[in-house]
Each structure stands twice: as C-alpha cells, then as structure tokens.
Amino acid sequence: MERCDRITSLFWFIFGLYITISAYTFGIGSLSNPGPGFIFFLTGNFISILSIIVFVGAEISIKSGEIRPISWEGIRWGKMISVVISLVIYTYLFEKIGYMLSILFLMLYLFKGIEPQKWRTAITSTILTCVMVYVIFVLWLKCQFPRGLLPF
Amino acid sequence: MDIFSGILTGFSIILNPLNLLYCFIGVLIGTLIGVLPGIGPTGAIAILLPGTIGLGPVPAIIMLAGIYYGAMYGGSTTSILLNIPGEAASVVTCLDGYAMARQGRAGPALGISAFGSFIGGTLSVLGLMLAAPPLAKLALNFGPPEYFTLVCLGLSILIYLAAGSIPKALIMASVGITAGCVGLDQLSEVPRFTFGIMEFLDGIGVVPVAMGLFGIAEVLMNIEQEVRSKDIYRTKLKGLLPTVKDWVQSAWPIVRGTVVGFFLGILPGGGPMISSFVSYGIEKRCSKHPENFGKGAIEGVAGPETANNSATGGSFIPLLTLGIPPNAVMAILLGALMIHGITPGPLLIQRNPDIFWGVIASMYIGNVMLLVLNLPLIGLWVKVLEIPYKILFPLILLFCLIGAYSLNWSTVDVYFMIIAGIFGYLMRKFGFEGAPLILGFILGPILELSLRQSLLMSRGSFQIFIKRPFCIISIIIIIFLIISNFIPGLRRKRFKLVEEAEEIA
Numbered sequence: 273m274e275r276c277d278r279i280t281s282l283f284w285f286i287f288g289l290y291i292t293i294s295a296y297t298f299g300i301g302s303l304s305n306p307g308p309g310f311i312f313f314l315t316g317n318f319i320s321i322l323s324i325i326v327f328v329g330a331e332i333s334i335k336s337g338e339i340r341p342i343s344w345e346g347i348r349w350g351k352m353i354s355v356v357i358s359l360v361i362y363t364y365l366f367e368k369i370g371y372m373l374s375i376l377f378l379m380l381y382l383f384k385g386i387e388p389q390k391w392r393t394a395i396t397s398t399i400l401t402c403v404m405v406y407v408i409f410v411l412w413l414k415c416q417f418p419r420g421l422l423p424f
Numbered sequence: 425m426d427i428f429s430g431i432l433t434g435f436s437i438i439l440n441p442l443n444l445l446y447c448f449i450g451v452l453i454g455t456l457i458g459v460l461p462g463i464g465p466t467g468a469i470a471i472l473l474p475g476t477i478g479l480g481p482v483p484a485i486i487m488l489a490g491i492y493y494g495a496m497y498g499g500s501t502t503s504i505l506l507n508i509p510g511e512a513a514s515v516v517t518c519l520d521g522y523a524m525a526r527q528g529r530a531g532p533a534l535g536i537s538a539f540g541s542f543i544g545g546t547l548s549v550l551g552l553m554l555a556a557p558p559l560a561k562l563a564l565n566f567g568p569p570e571y572f573t574l575v576c577l578g579l580s581i582l583i584y585l586a587a588g589s590i591p592k593a594l595i596m597a598s599v600g601i602t603a604g605c606v607g608l609d610q611l612s613e614v615p616r617f618t619f620g621i622m623e624f625l626d627g628i629g630v631v632p633v634a635m636g637l638f639g640i641a642e643v644l645m646n647i648e649q650e651v652r653s654k655d656i657y658r659t660k661l662k663g664l665l666p667t668v669k670d671w672v673q674s675a676w677p678i679v680r681g682t683v684v685g686f687f688l689g690i691l692p693g694g695g696p697m698i699s700s701f702v703s704y705g706i707e708k709r710c711s712k713h714p715e716n717f718g719k720g721a722i723e724g725v726a727g728p729e730t731a732n733n734s735a736t737g738g739s740f741i742p743l744l745t746l747g748i749p750p751n752a753v754m755a756i757l758l759g760a761l762m763i764h765g766i767t768p769g770p771l772l773i774q775r776n777p778d779i780f781w782g783v784i785a786s787m788y789i790g791n792v793m794l795l796v797l798n799l800p801l802i803g804l805w806v807k808v809l810e811i812p813y814k815i816l817f818p819l820i821l822l823f824c825l826i827g828a829y830s831l832n833w834s835t836v837d838v839y840f841m842i843i844a845g846i847f848g849y850l851m852r853k854f855g856f857e858g859a860p861l862i863l864g865f866i867l868g869p870i871l872e873l874s875l876r877q878s879l880l881m882s883r884g885s886f887q888i889f890i891k892r893p894f895c896i897i898s899i900i901i902i903i904f905l906i907i908s909n910f911i912p913g914l915r916r917k918r919f920k921l922v923e924e925a926e927e928i929a
Contacts, residue, residue, distance in 0.1 A: 280854050284595055291602055298609075298616050304884030308609035308616055311872040315598045322598070325591045347648045355647065355821075356846060359640075362825065363838045378825075379818055386647065387814035397815060401822065413478050415830055 275339070277330035284323035291316030351386055358382065370420020376402055427553060430777065434785030437778055443483050447786045450487035451793050454494020457511070459502055459805045463820055464511040465495035466752045466862075467638035471823045473631050473760050474830035481764035482778055486786040488760050492753050493545055493736040493787065496696055497794045500537040500729050501805050504530055513696035513732035516704045520717065520724030527720050535664040536674050536722055537729040538798040542791055544682045544730035548737025549787040551686050552744075556773065556780070560745040563770035568877035569888050573898035574748055575871045581691060582751070582863055584905045593860045596851070600864025603628055605872050623836045630759040630866060632828045632837045634752075636844025637858040639824040643817050644849040664799055666722075674726035677707050681730030688731075689738020695751035696732035696739075703731035737787065743768055744780060748867070752859045755866035 291312050301307025333339060362378040379401045384394035406424070409415040437443060457468040469488050476484035499514030504521035517537065524533040566574075583593040606617045607627030618624040666674065684706060685699040707727040708717045717724050742750045747769035749755040761768050766776055773780045798805070828841040848858055882888035889895045 276854050280856075287599075294617065298614055299612075302884065303879055306876045306879050308612050308614040310876060311605050311868075312602060312616070315602045319595055319598045319602075322591045322595045326589070326595070329589070329591070346650075348650070352644055352648055355644070356842065359821065359825065359842050360839070363835050363842070366829065366835060366838075375822065379822065382818035382821065383815070386817075389814060397818075401819065405822070405826065409475075409826060409830075413475055415478075415826075416833065417829075 275330070275334065277326050281323040281327035281330065284326070285320050288316045288318070288320030288323060291319065355382070355386060358385075367418045368420065370422050371417035372402060372406070372422050372424065373420060375405055427557065430557075430773075430781045431553060431785060433777060434781030434783075437482060437782035438486070438785040438789050443486055443782070443786065444789070446479065446483040446487040447490050447790050448793055450490020451494035451497075451790045451797065453487075454491040454496075455498035455794065455797055455805065456808065457491060458495035458498020458500075458514070459808050460811070460816065463642060463816075464638065465492050466634065466756060467642055467820075468495065469753060469756050469760070470631055470634035471639055471820070471827045473756065473763070474827040476760065477763065477830065481761070481766055481776075482782045484764055485757070485760060485779060485783055488757055489740075489783055489787065490790050492757070493733060493790060494794055496545075496729075496733045496736055497538065497541050497798050498805065499732075500541070500725070501534065501798075501802070502809060504533045504537065504725070505806065506809065513700050513735075514729075515697070516700045516728045517725055519704070520719070520721050523718065523720035524722065524725065529720065531664045532666045532670050532722065533725050534802055535799065536666045536670060536726045538664075538795060539666065540674065540678045540681065540726045540730035541733040541798075542795045543678055544685055544732075544734035545737065545791040545794070546788065547682045548686045548689065548734040549784060549791070552737045552740050552787075553784050555690075556741055556745050559741065560770045560773050563746050566746070566770070566894070567892075568874040568881065569892055570894045570898075571746075571748075571870060572874035572878055573889060573895040573902075574746065575867045575874065577898045577902055578742075578748060578750060579860070579864060579867065580902045580905050582860055584908075588855050588857065592856050596856050596858070597860040597864035600861040600866075601868035601871060603633070603861075604865040604868025610869065610873055611876065621836065623832065623834060627869070628840065628865075629831060629837055630756065630862070631763075631831055632841035633844045633865060634756050634759075634862055635824045635828055636841040636846075637848035637862060638752075639820060640841065640845025641848030641852060641858070643820055644845065645852060646813060647817060664802065670722050673722050676710070677703070677723040677727035678730045680706055680710070681727040682734045685731035685734025686738040689735030689750070690741045691738075691750065695753070696735040699731040699735040700728035703727040740783070744772055744783075745770060747772075748870070749863065752862045755862050758866055 293316075295309035295312035295316055298309030298312065299307035300309045300313045358378060358381050362374050365374045365377075376398060379398040380394060383389060383397045384391065389397075410417065410424075438447060453468065453472065454465065457463055457465055469491050472491065473488065476487060479487070495511055496513055499509060499511040500517050500521065503509045503514040503517035504525050507518050507522040509515040509518055521533045521537065524530065579597050583590055583597060604627070606624060608615055608625050615625060681699075681703045684703050685696070688699040688702060689695060704717075704724060704727060707721075707723045708714050711717065711721065711723060713721070739750050739754050742748045743754045743758060747758070747767065749758045758768060761779075766772070766779060824841060824845075825838055828838045829835065831837050851858070851861075878888050879885075889899065
C-alpha cells in the first residue's frame with residue numbers, strides 16, 4: 273500500500289496543481305468578493321498539500337518497515353479489462369444498432385465470456401434478461417430507447 | 425400543520441393503493457439488496473433512481489426510502505447464515521449471528537434481528553416525526569455561515585469516522601467538492617471545467633458518479649478474483665420466534681440500540697454502519713458476560729441490528745429539515761428529490777407536506793411490511809442466496825447502464841459512469857474510500873455558495889463564523905475532531921475500531 277501511495281500521491285499532487293492553476297483562469301476574486309475560481313483554488317491547494325502528507329507518511333512507513341502490501345495476486349486483469357471494454361462497446365452501439373441488440377450481445381458475452389457457464393444457461397439467461405428489460409423499461413416505465421435495426 | 429394532522433395527511437397519502445404498492449416494491453427490493461452480497465443500498469438506489477423519473481415525486485421517494493431501510497432488514501440474513509454481510513451495516517452481525525447459526529440457533533437469531541429491526545425502525549420514525557418539525561423551524565433562522573459550518577462539520581465527522589487514512593479521506597472529499605462544483609458558476613455563470621461538453625454545463629450528475637463508484641466498482645471488485653460459490657450453512661430453520669429468555673436478554677440491547685442508532689443517524693457522517701459498531705461495543709461493555717460475545721451472544725445480534733435500522737430514521741432528519749445529507753445514501757436521495765423538483769430544507773415541511781408526511785407514514789407501514797416479509801418468508805430469502813454471482817453481476821451492470829442512459833437519454837452519462845467505475849475500483853485498491861467523495865460531491869455546491877455568500881456578507885472577514893452560536897458550536901466540534909486525532913488515547917481507539925471493522929470484513 274505504502275509503495276503505491278508514493279505513486280498516487282504524485283498523481284494527486286499534479287491533479288491539485290492543475291486545479292489550482294485552472295482556478296486562476298476562472299478568476300479567484302478576493303476575500304470580500306470571491307470569484308468563480310475561489311473554491312477550486314482552495315480545493316486544489318488542499319489536495320496538493322494532502323498529497324505531500326500522504327507521500328511523507330508513505331516514506332516514513334517504508335523506512336520503518338511498516339508496509340501493508342496490496343494484494344494484486346490472482347487478479348484477472350484480462351477479464352476485468354474485457355468487461356470494461358464490453359461496456360464501452362455496448363454504449364457505442366446502443367444508439368447505432370438499438371437497445372435490444374446491444375443488450376443481447378452484451379448479456380451473452382457477460383454470461384458466457386466472463387465466468388464459464390453452459391451455452392444453454394447463458395442463452396436462456398440472455399433471452400430472459402431481454403424480455404425483462406422490454407417488459408419493465410419499455411412497456412411499464414415507457415422508456416424511449418433507440419430501436420435501431422429492430423422494429424421494437 | 426401540527427403533528428397529528430400531519431401524520432393523518434401522511435396516512436391518507438400512503439393508503440392510496442398505488443403508493444402502498446411502491447412502498448411494498450421498495451421494501452421488497454431493499455430486502456433483496458440487503459440479502460444479496462455484492463450490492464449495497466447506495467448502489468441500488470443510484471441504479472433504480474432513473475427508473476423513478478416517470479413516477480410522481482411521492483411514490484418515487486417512498487420507494488427509494490423503502491429500499492434504504494429494507495436493506496437494513498435483509499442484510500442480517502446473509503450475516504447470520506453465510507457469515508457474509510449483505511451490506512456494510514450488517515458486518516458486525518456476523519460475529520454472533522453466525523455463531524448462533526452454528527449452534528443451531530439460526531431461527532432465534534433471524535427472529536430477534538427482525539423484531540429488533542422493527543422496533544428500532546418504528547421508534548426512529550416516531551423520533552423523526554417529533555424532532556423534524558421543530559428543527560425545521562429552527563433552521564429557518566440559518567444563514568450562509570450556519571450552512572457552511574454545518575457542511576464542514578458533516579464532512580469532518582465522515583472523515584474522522586473513515587475506515588482508513590484521514591489524509592486520503594480528505595483528498596477524496598476535496599476531489600468530490602471539486603467535481604461537484606463543475607459547471608456554470610451559480611453567481612457569475614462562468615463555465616468551469618466543462619471542456620466544451622454541453623452536458624457538463626449543468627454540472628456532473630450525481631447518479632452516474634454514484635452508480636460508477638458503488639455499482640460498477642463493486643462489480644469489478646467482486647469479479648477480479650474467480651467467483652466462488654457461497655457456502656450456505658444448511659440448517660433447518662425452526663423457532664423463529666425468540667423465547668422469553670431471548671427477549672429478556674435482548675430487551676435492553678434493543679432499547680440502547682434504538683437510542684444510539686437514532687442519534688448517530690442524525691449526526692452528519694454517521695449512519696447505520698457506525699451505529700451498529702457503536703451498539704456492539706456498548707453491549708459488550710454493558711454485558712455481565714462479555715466473554716460470550718463472538719460466540720453466539722444474542723445481545724450481539726439484537727443491539728446492532730436495532731441500531732442500524734434506527735439510524736435510517738435518524739438519517740432523514742438532516743436531509744428533510746436542513747437539506748444536508750448525513751451519509752452517501754442520503755446524498756443520493758437528495759439528488760432524487762432534486763430530480764423531482766423538490767428542494768429539501770427548512771421549507772420542505774411547509775411547501776411539500778405530502779412528501780414529508782407521506783414518507784414518514786410510509787416508513788411506519790414499510791416496517792410492518794418488512795416484518796411480514798422477513799419472518800414468514802425467510803425460506804424464500806435463503807433460496808435467493810443460492811443465485812450465483814455469475815448470473816447476478818451481468819444484471820447489476822445492465823441496470824447501471826440502462827439507469828445512467830435513462831437520466832438524460834444521453835450516452836455521455838453512461839461513459840461518465842464507466843469512467844467513475846474504473847476510478848472507484850482503482851481508488852479502493854489504493855485505500856481511498858468512495859463515501860467522502862460522494863458526500864463532498866453533493867455538498868460541494870452548498871459549501872461553495874454558503875462560503876462565498878458568507879464572505880460577501882462579512883466583506884471578507886472570517887469573523888462571521890465565530891459570531892453566531894451555532895457556528896461556534898460546530899467549529900468547536902470540528903476542532904475537537906481534528907485535535908482528537910493527535911491525542912494518543914483517542915487515536916488508538918479510532919484505529920482499534922477500524923481494525924475491528926477490517927478484521928470482520
């Protein structure tokens with residue numbers, strides 16, 4: 273954890289600095305008449321100062337040997353990234369091919385591709401999900417989703 | 425409107441069949457969310473919020489409130505039968521609840537948990553009903569300095585009670601405030617951090633952020649390792665009604681749990697999880713046999729389960745009377761009220777009595793519904809526990825995606841939710857919590873406006889914050905919280921609480 277804190281504190285330091293610099297462009301104003309950048313000036317500086325505290329705390333812990341490791345072992349990065357990519361592709365296709373087809377492809381992938389399941393289970397779960405979405409969101413809640421390639 | 429006519433109005437609203445139906449749907453979904461590990465009430469309310477846009481404000485808020493207190497009931501089931509808390513407020517119930525199940529006393533554990541929840545939940549609604557109207561009257565005298573110090577107090581308490589590092593929690597709260605202030609400036613209408621995206625002019629939506637942080641990030645945390653099937657402790661559930669001895673042992677823990685939960689619920693930064701931990705600690709200290717705690721003491725189930733339900737009623741007080749959410753769930757409910765065109769605050773009771781009294785009356789009815797749902801139907805919830813996570817997580821993701829899109833019928837919100845989800849996952853891995861961020865996000869605009877108005881009023885002098893009694897009290901508490909972190913005894917106590925929570929989790 274402490275080793276990672278060094279990297280995250282650097283990230284937050286730069287982030288805080290960016291917010292502070294941007295605050296100037298919005299206009300900080302004065303204490304008697306605070307401008308639109310006033311709050312960002314405060315939060316930006318605060319984040320940068322806190323990131324230094326986190327960094328110093330991490331350095332002290334590392335030097336004294338009190339390190340709590342983050343468990344990266346056994347993380348299925350491939351599966352995680354593929355889930356995120358599938359969500360992005362779904363969002364991209366949602367308005368292009370319509371809600372029903374995009375949900376169908378996404379669900380089939382998530383049911384079958386991420387955790388191993390029988391095809392029959394995956395297909396049944398996908399179809400049931402599509403029916404549920406149609407009944408709840410389209411028929412009941414009258415949501416206006418893009419139909420795309422299908423007539424419903 | 426006095427309290428008596430108010431509550432009559434409330435019951436006339438909730439006894440409308442449609443509102444009754446939405447109350448039932450809310451508590452049913454809440455129990456389901458509570459029973460299912462892997463999604464909490466914060467995520468569930470955020471996910472389902474867009475679906476309520478088509479409903480009127482009264483049924484929508486009744487349903488969302490039902491999810492919140494319903495989840496507290498359901499959460500104990502998994503803690504007792506699986507040793508896995510259904511949601512954070514039931515973490516402590518694992519200790520004695522699961523031990524009771526192992527001793528063949530799962531029935532009384534579930535029973536006392538349901539009865540305690542019912543008593544705590546109902547009494548806290550009574551407290552809410554009695555305390556909110558006078559508090560709202562008092563809050564009418566509040567100006568920007570009071571609001572500013574109150575927001576600072578809420579953030580300070582939440583950060584003090586944060587499970588990990590205080591500087592990290594402060595960073596998260598600051599990031600939340602920054603993100604919450606994105607969009608057109610309320611006073612000068614200057615666009616800030618909009619990057620030319622039209623949707624950002626109105627600010628970043630709280631719901632996509634909450635869905636990302638508590639929905640998508642939660643799923644990513646759960647699927648990062650291979651999803652294993654749960655080991656349900658199989659025992660024949662019998663004797664759900666606690667015996668006279670059980671009642672005698674649980675009576676005082678239920679009373680204490682109600683009081684502790686209610687007051688910690690009101691406190692900004694408090695909430696059901698903190699209440700359950702504090703209640704457990706109190707019961708252990710009050711018990712003549714503290715050595716039995718962790719080995720199946722019924723007091724260790726009755727107290728915390730009562731406290732976490734009692735806290736839900738208390739949590740509504742600052743939201744409905746001051747417009748300030750005391751925790752992440754209430755922050756999302758604030759967003760829900762605003763989506764429906766209602767501004768919570770001191771004038772809510774006068775301007776929207778249907779919402780205020782309708783929600784209160786719905787909580788009375790909802791608690792009765794939950795008692796019926798949780799005792800005779802316990803077998804059904806045990807069956808629900810057998811649904812594998814590999815079936816659940818695609819559904820959670822889909823509800824997040826559809827929910828985010830339904831807000832503005834725009835994919836920008838969906839992309840933003842996915843980004844918030846990845847951010848939330850990475851931050852959790854690095855020891856940064858989501859709760860301070862979401863509270864800062866919601867309170868950011870209130871904080872900014874009240875600070876700038878206060879400084880305008882005082883012509884730049886910070887003395888305005890030490891001239892008003894409420895501000896002075898708030899500042900004293902904030903200073904105490906900061907200093908207490910440097911007092912070794914208090915610091916050790918805080919870390920001990922954190923360590924206990926981490927051990928159980």
